[in-house]
Amino acid sequence: MPSHATFKLWRTHPDGDGTFQTFHTEITEGMVVLDVVHKIQAEQAPDLAVRWNCKAGKCGSCSAEINGKPRLMCMTRLSQVNLHEPVTVEPMRAFPPIKDLVTDVSWNFRVKKTIAKFKPRPREADGTYRMPQTDVDRVQEFRKCIECFLCQDVCHVLRDHHKHDEFIGPRFLVYTANLEMNPLDTEDRVPDLKDKHNIGYCNIGKCCTKVCPEHIHITDNAIIPLKERVVDRFYDPISRLLRMVTG
Amino acid sequence: MAGYASYSYDVLIVGAGGAGLRAAIEAATAGVSVGVICKSLLGKAHTVMAEGGMATALAHNDDRDSWRVHFADTMRGGQYVNSWRMAEIHAKESPDRVRELEEWGAVFDRTPDGRINQRNFGGHRYPRLAHVGDRTGLELIRTLQDHAIHCGMTVHMEHTVIDLFIEDGRAAGVLAYDRERGRFHVFTAKAVVLATGGVGRAYRITSNSWEGTGDGHALAYRAGAELSDMEFVQFHPTGMVWPPSVRGILVTEGVRGEGGILKNSEGRRFMFDDIPDNYKPQTASDPEEGWRYTQLDKSARRPPELLTRDHVARCINREVKAGRGSPHGGVYLDIAWIKEKIKDSEDHIKRKLPSMYHQFKELADLDITKEPMEVGPTTHYVMGGIRVDADTQMSTIPGLFAAGECASGLHGANRLGGNSLSDLIVFGKLAGEYASQWAKEHPQAPVSEAKISAGIADSLRPFERGDAGENPYKVQADLQDSMQALVGIVRQESEMQAALTRIDELRERAANVGVIGHREYHAGWHTALDLRNLLDVSECIARSAIERRESRGGHFREDYPEKSTEFGAVNMMVKRGGDGRVQLTRLPITEMPDHLKAVIEEQKS
Numbered sequence: 001m002p003s004h005a006t007f008k009l010w011r012t013h014p015d016g017d018g019t020f021q022t023f024h025t026e027i028t029e030g031m032v033v034l035d036v037v038h039k040i041q042a043e044q045a046p047d048l049a050v051r052w053n054c055k056a057g058k059c060g061s062c063s064a065e066i067n068g069k070p071r072l073m074c075m076t077r078l079s080q081v082n083l084h085e086p087v088t089v090e091p092m093r094a095f096p097p098i099k100d101l102v103t104d105v106s107w108n109f110r111v112k113k114t115i116a117k118f119k120p121r122p123r124e125a126d127g128t129y130r131m132p133q134t135d136v137d138r139v140q141e142f143r144k145c146i147e148c149f150l151c152q153d154v155c156h157v158l159r160d161h162h163k164h165d166e167f168i169g170p171r172f173l174v175y176t177a178n179l180e181m182n183p184l185d186t187e188d189r190v191p192d193l194k195d196k197h198n199i200g201y202c203n204i205g206k207c208c209t210k211v212c213p214e215h216i217h218i219t220d221n222a223i224i225p226l227k228e229r230v231v232d233r234f235y236d237p238i239s240r241l242l243r244m245v246t247g
Numbered sequence: 248m249a250g251y252a253s254y255s256y257d258v259l260i261v262g263a264g265g266a267g268l269r270a271a272i273e274a275a276t277a278g279v280s281v282g283v284i285c286k287s288l289l290g291k292a293h294t295v296m297a298e299g300g301m302a303t304a305l306a307h308n309d310d311r312d313s314w315r316v317h318f319a320d321t322m323r324g325g326q327y328v329n330s331w332r333m334a335e336i337h338a339k340e341s342p343d344r345v346r347e348l349e350e351w352g353a354v355f356d357r358t359p360d361g362r363i364n365q366r367n368f369g370g371h372r373y374p375r376l377a378h379v380g381d382r383t384g385l386e387l388i389r390t391l392q393d394h395a396i397h398c399g400m401t402v403h404m405e406h407t408v409i410d411l412f413i414e415d416g417r418a419a420g421v422l423a424y425d426r427e428r429g430r431f432h433v434f435t436a437k438a439v440v441l442a443t444g445g446v447g448r449a450y451r452i453t454s455n456s457w458e459g460t461g462d463g464h465a466l467a468y469r470a471g472a473e474l475s476d477m478e479f480v481q482f483h484p485t486g487m488v489w490p491p492s493v494r495g496i497l498v499t500e501g502v503r504g505e506g507g508i509l510k511n512s513e514g515r516r517f518m519f520d521d522i523p524d525n526y527k528p529q530t531a532s533d534p535e536e537g538w539r540y541t542q543l544d545k546s547a548r549r550p551p552e553l554l555t556r557d558h559v560a561r562c563i564n565r566e567v568k569a570g571r572g573s574p575h576g577g578v579y580l581d582i583a584w585i586k587e588k589i590k591d592s593e594d595h596i597k598r599k600l601p602s603m604y605h606q607f608k609e610l611a612d613l614d615i616t617k618e619p620m621e622v623g624p625t626t627h628y629v630m631g632g633i634r635v636d637a638d639t640q641m642s643t644i645p646g647l648f649a650a651g652e653c654a655s656g657l658h659g660a661n662r663l664g665g666n667s668l669s670d671l672i673v674f675g676k677l678a679g680e681y682a683s684q685w686a687k688e689h690p691q692a693p694v695s696e697a698k699i700s701a702g703i704a705d706s707l708r709p710f711e712r713g714d715a716g717e718n719p720y721k722v723q724a725d726l727q728d729s730m731q732a733l734v735g736i737v738r739q740e741s742e743m744q745a746a747l748t749r750i751d752e753l754r755e756r757a758a759n760v761g762v763i764g765h766r767e768y769h770a771g772w773h774t775a776l777d778l779r780n781l782l783d784v785s786e787c788i789a790r791s792a793i794e795r796r797e798s799r800g801g802h803f804r805e806d807y808p809e810k811s812t813e814f815g816a817v818n819m820m821v822k823r824g825g826d827g828r829v830q831l832t833r834l835p836i837t838e839m840p841d842h843l844k845a846v847i848e849e850q851k852s
Contacts, residue, residue, distance in 0.1 A: 014765070030490020032610070042720040046771030047764035051288075054456045056496045056606065058385065059291040075609050098427055099768040106404070109289060109396075117397045118352035129349050130361035136354050140379065143354055143386060147290055182354065 001029060005083045007036055009048065010090035012099050020088060021045075027078055033089060034062055034073035037101070049100035057213060060148030064101050065090045070150040070211045092153040105149055111168050114196070118179055119187040131183045142178035142222060144214045147171065151208035151218060157201045168197040170208035170218050177222035180229070194230045199223070249703055251422075251431035256282035256401070257686035258679070259436035261408050261421065261463060264292035265384075265671030266651025266678070267442035268391035269344075271400050273679025274440075279686050281400040282434060284423055286407050286458050290392045293444050293456045294671065297384025298499035298602065299368055300376030301672070302665030303341035307358050308365045308374040309545060314338040316372050318843070319850035321666060323525065324370040324555050325630075325659020326800045326810070328476070328818060331839045332637035333657040337666070337673050344672040345377050351394040353386055355379055367504045367541060369553040370663040372529065372850075374543060381499045381602045387668055406432065409776055410702040411439065411466040411647075412694045418646035419692035421466075422702040426773070429766020431703050435694055437686035440640075440648040440678045441467060441633060446480075446784045448777075450626035451724075451731035454486055454497040460777040461784035463653035467633045468783055468823055473643045475820045475834065476631035476655045477784070478791035479801045481662055482736045484559035486625025488577035493610045495625040498580065498603060500664045502620075503552040505599050506541040507582040508534070509563070510619070511571035517578075518551035521562055526554055538588060557661045557801045560624040564736055567623065577623035583616055592616065624736055628667065629784075630658040630801060631791070634820065640678035643822075646685055646692075650678035660800020709762045709775040716761015719775040726753050726781055734789050739806045743793045750786050757782060790829045791819040 005027045008020035023040045034052055041048045052062040055074045062073040066089055067081060073089070081087050095103035124130055151170040157163045168176075176189055176197070193199045202223055209218045216222070232239065258274040260267045263285035275281045285292065306312040318338035322329055345363070349355065355377050356364040365374040379386040396402075403425070410422040420435035443463030447455025468474055485498040503509075511517050522530050529548055531537035537550025552559065563578050573579055582600070586592035593616040597604050600615070607613045607620060632655035633642050640648045651671045658666060709716060726749075733746035757778040762771040797811040798804050817833040824830035839847070 028491065030611070031492045035492040041770055042718075046718065046720070046762055047769045049768035049770065053287050053291045053458065054293070054296050056296060056493070057609065058382070058602070059287075059295045059456070061287065061291050077610070077612075079612075102768050104427075105288065109404075112393070113396050118393070120350050120352075127346070128362050131357055132361050133357040133364075136357060139354050140356075143379070143389065144382065146295075146385065179352070182352065184349070 001027070001079065002083055003027065005036070005078070006086040007040065008086045008088045009037065009040065010100060012097055016097070018097065022086065027083070031078050032074055033066055033076040033078070033081070033087070036078070037073060037089065049098070049102045051102045058146060060146030063092055063148045063150050063153065065092060070153045072148060072213050075213060092149065094153045094155070094159040107164055108147070108149055108152065108171065111172050112175065115168070115172060115176055115179070116187050116189050116192065118182065118185055120184040121186050129184055135183045138221060139178055139181050141216055142174050144216055145171065145174055146214060148213060150211045150213065154207040154211050156205060156207070163201060166198050167201045170202070170223065172197070173199060173202070173226060174216060174218055174222045177226055180226065190229050190233050193226055194234060199226055199230060249431055249707065251433050251699065251703065254282060254432065254434045255691070256280045256434065256436045258438045258440065258682045259284070259421065259434050260440045260442060262292070262442035262444060262651070263289055263402065264294035264442060264444055264651065265387050265391060265668060266675035267440070268388070268395050269672045269675030270440045270442060270650055270679035270682065272391065272395050272398050273676045274683040275398040275400045277680065277683035279683045282436065283400055283402045284406045284408060284421070284434065285402065285404055288404050289402055290388055292388060293458055294384045294388045296454070296456065296497065297387070297668055298381040298497065299501040299504065300366055300378030300383045300665050301341070301345060301387065301668035302368065302371060302375045302663065303345045303377060303669050304338060304375060305342050305345065305363060305365060305377065307362045308543065312373040312375060315846045316850055317375065319847055320371055321657070321663060322659070322847060324661050324663040326661060327659065327815060328799065328836060329659030330637050330656035331843055333674070335843060336637060337657055337670060340673045341669040344669065344676060348387070348390050348672070351390050353390040355386070366501065367549065367553065368664045369500055369503070369559070370555045371665065376665040378501070381501050381600050383668060387671070403432070407773065407776070408462060408466060409706050410698070411470045412698055413470045413644060414692035414694055416645060417689070417692055418644060419694050422699060424706065426768050429769060429772070433694065433699055435691055437689055437691050438646050438648060438682035440650060440682050441653050442649070442651045442675065442678070443653045445652045446629045447626045449727065449730050449781050449785045449788070450735070451727040452486065452495040453626040454483060454495055455626070461780045463649060464632055464787070465780035465783040467642060467644070467647065467649065468787065468821070470644060470647070471823060472647060473634040473820050473822045474632060474655065474787055475634045475818045476659070476791070477629070477787040477821060478795050478819055479630035479660050480626060480788060481556055481628040481630060481801045482560045482624040483627035484556055484563050484624055485580055485622040487611065488573070488621050488623045489575035490611060496606070496610070497625065497627065498620060498622050499600070502580060502582050502600060502603060504541060505582065506538060506585045506588070507552065507580050508550070508584065509552050510579045510581060511566045512573060513571055517566055518554070518559065518562060522551050522554065523558060530554070555661055556664065557803070560736060561803060563624055573621040575621050577621040579619040580622045581619035583618055628652065628662055630660065630662055631655045638677070639681035640674055641681060641685070646689065648678045648682045650674040660802060706776055709760055709772055712759065712761030713763050714761060716759050717756055719760040719762065719771055719778060722753055722756045722760055722778055723774055723781065726750070726785060729753070730785055730788070734785070734792055736803065738792055738802070738804050740793055743789050746789045747786065750782055750789065754782055786829050787821045790831055791821055794819055794831055794833070
């Protein structure tokens, strides 16, 4: 491993545009990209903006695009990137820039509120809820989500087509799946998925699954089963017929 | 002077970790207007990093458990300088608080009969930690967050509080800046709840995120509130030690709960060499019994790796100092060995400890199912904090409440693993309940314009000094090194006196730090403003630690290695004196009522 590396960090200008600024810095074994960004911040650019928190891959704050790939800065070891070329670090591109590496992700927090909340069935007579582990395994996979929003960043519906007003994105389809598949839940979110949250916009490109740092099978385990629920409810010819008969 | 925006709430909550969110939910449900201020985005607070679980006597895995045993365990772990009333409330109310989380969407791991599963943890007599693999903190914060957003409250994300206003002798509001633009905001409120977490960032090696700068402790202290037990800092025995950039990141106690063992470089399981007398009756006599305990054999006693954190941390420290450490200055924590006992041990470990597997694989290139980890102590938690009334969580300043890590009392001299998450929800709820009640009964105290102007002007000084000032990161780093070296895991008076001298020097340097550029998302400026909080809490820790001339729990004095009856009867209380210096008082601990004494006695065997 070399003793120095060159990093090109995205810097925004007061007019809102931005360019890469080049920094040369010393590196040591075991460092992650976030360490380098912090080192540059402490030694060369104290006003460099970067959002981070736990530095252990648990909070999902330090999402960025490293050499063009959406990743957590704290979980990207220098041994995983080519240090013989300058390493580029830039903000997530699917969200409005705030400053340097920081973007405005508040849209995600607004979207979550539009999803009907958890509505549990009553408790058992002894005051507990009984659920076998096998029934909660699939929900627990979705609940591993750290809300880094990297999946939202790569979703072409959001990134390229800017359908933020119509489509909730993979993160919130996972969130909806977590609620829908919770054995205690009694709410019905299928009509909203179809009409309000437009699950149909997803054409199963699986980009979201590829970038998930928690390795959640977003497309296969969350989105496709939800799509099936929508199809069964609204497009299945037999049940449509039944509905026509029974009203 | 820079302008500011104004907001007004009945109850203002500072901090959106477990305690802050739980308080906010309670207050909003009580029908008052609620504002929440948090330094990060919602759902990113340090609570997210809690791993092992939340302790509560549901008695699902062992029906011998009850609030009485939990209470006695908490008091014994805290070496009897805890607030017995808080320990009682915590043990009695935590089961309801945990069950309620399920109603809000939390999905805990299940027992074979489908109830919440509970695991073993250090200092807890029976399996008591409700958990979700090793990411229980994420489950807690996400559950509270997702419930809170539907309760009716306003969340101000990425805002940092820099001043707390006390008017007419009671809490009146705060001054904050937002990270995004660096604008100032004045929040007035009838009641203020501090739920700002810990102080780990005062030390070099810590498991705490950047947020743990002691804001609530320092805001309350500067406003004249009393703090107590600040000498009790918990050094978690198992933090990562390599590579250097991840030094201090937590390795959950759950590894030991699942059968992980500690070994030195000679391969010796050194924890069997030093078992304190008061834990001997409950500790396994050989490795085989210890293993059976981790596999939930009710007739077995716990292995010595699951003794309290203060003790395990000191044993590791001793091995390293004696030259029996691992190559990078830790000891070995081995879970891979269980392949001798369990057939599919690799899958078993990955299922029980998924994020530990992930963390070591990604950050240290090490497969914990095959190799032992290197671990060493890391600054983890402060037992001390704002002194509160046990039943209402109100501080010594009327209308100012505190809950969670920034409050003191529950944990005494040493916190048991898993008691922090249950602390957050039990006392977060009480703080929210009584803050809203207070807000209904008291009018808003007016905040003086002069104080606001002064607060804003003060906070802008680093920009005025600009290039001529010192780099704030340098001052912060020097403070962390001083606290680590001089007020760390093993303490003595001469070193702590040296630390106080350093803190004085650092205060002068902190008053001369400078930053350049604009106020937008300016980490250098934020660091400059954090310094006074870190310095205030560091001084409180050092002063309290010097005064406690004995060893107890997280506080170990090389010059006074024994426990003393004299100090076992008091809490160290600090407040800001008229001269701006720390004023220290020994507060006698009130006597435990007979019914609780009886519980302690019955649980001694």
